[in-house]
Amino acid sequence: MRLPQPFYQLPVLFDVACLQTEVAALPDEAWAPHPDGVPGNSAARLITVGGAESDAHVGQMLPTRWLAGMPYLRQVLAGFGVVWSRSRLMRLAPGVGVPEHADINYHWHNRVRLHIPVFTTPEVRFHCDGQSVHMAAGETWLFDNWRRHHVENNSTVERVHLVADTSGTSDFWQFARKPLPPRTQWRTLPMKPGANPQVLTEADQRSVVMPAAEVQLLIDDLRGELTVAADSDEARSRGERFDRLLESFVFDWRQLCALHGTAGRGLAQFDGLTHSVHQAARALGDGLVMRTNGVDAMLVLEKRVLQHLIVE
Structure with a gap:
């Protein structure tokens, strides 16, 4: 989705300790290599076509078994009140990056990619259209992935972001685009023990022939x-x-x-x-x-x- 500016930071924070505990508990088998073979890049799939181990963009999206075992992460996703498409935890090895590119596929015409860092350090930098930011753990960011962008992990530790795709509701976009208030006024979403909210996921959008x-x-x-x-x-x-x-x-x-x-x-x-x-x-x-x-x-x-x- 094309946006008026490269980056948006949303005034909401999440419990970093809860996120890190759930992500750290994932077994090795949850992490799959990048579908394009980009070195040092791997992902744990959270919402996929049919809830399967797949990187497809099209079809009925459902939570995977990995997301089913992460109650706080489900609360995080449900808290936005939007319908989610393909969503993953994306891991970047120490000292490597994501090469510069632009996301031009059909999937991205009406969807935006939301980032919530889980494990990161100040040496991790996200670059988009000449601007550069560090996305700190527990923060929430959007960026215009139609523009050229790349990521650098110049640290000695792995970087892990929750990366979730959505087209967003009107309330979501009003929240995202309003001027950023002082950090003391930002919303915080704590862990709610026993809560099991429904994570809304995309239905199969296809017709045989595009209208x-x-x-x-x-x-x-x-x-x-x-x-x-x-x-x-x-x-x-x-x-x-x-x-x-x-x-x-x-x-x-x-x-x-x-x-x-x-x-x-x-x-x-x-x-x-x-x-x-x-x-x-x-x-x-x-x-x-x-x-x-x-x-x-x-x-x-x-x-x-x-x-x-x-x-x-």
Whole structure:
């Protein structure tokens, strides 16, 4: 989710000792390597598709057995009053980092990533779009993961953050975006022995074919960010043709949705349109990037739109 500024700190604190006790009790088998093989990165899965040991983004989200055994962490998540998508404890080994990147996948178009540090030291720094912060244990942070960001753990100990994905309610966003009051006025959530609140999790969001309104939303967002990496008459011309191609694609997808609906009829025509637009875009996309983060426009089109138009 694109945000007006790189970082937001929320005026709420959590019991660090309770968090650390629950996380430290996890067995070794709870920790899985990073799905992309990033060295020194591992995670304990808390909310996943079907509650299984999975890194998938799409499907019915449910608590895992690890979250079931962490009563305070469930209270923390439930206390925000929002619906959670994929959520994990993310561990970063001493002396390593998370390489610079931007989160461009479809999953991130309408979701934000919330961070609550559990184990950390001042040597751990989070960088986003030229700004840098230390997220202290028990604090709550959001950041704009559409912008380029990276993490450095320059300490001699492991860093562990609770990292949870949500689109947020109106109350959540009013709370997150209001001016930060003095720290003495921040809310604190203590452990409530015996409490077992319901953690709200996302239902399966998929239709067989992506509705035309959502396609337009995604394409309009991409078109608004489109620019050229190196300015020239030829690059600007390709950018204009790329933009017109995307506009035409939305019209044609809407017509197919009008004819067939989104339940799965006419899949060959939807697939044919997707393929033809993909090929035409590849011929035009060289040197076209996103204005905010410099990511290749063709990569964004593929990962945020084309790969998610039809459920296989």
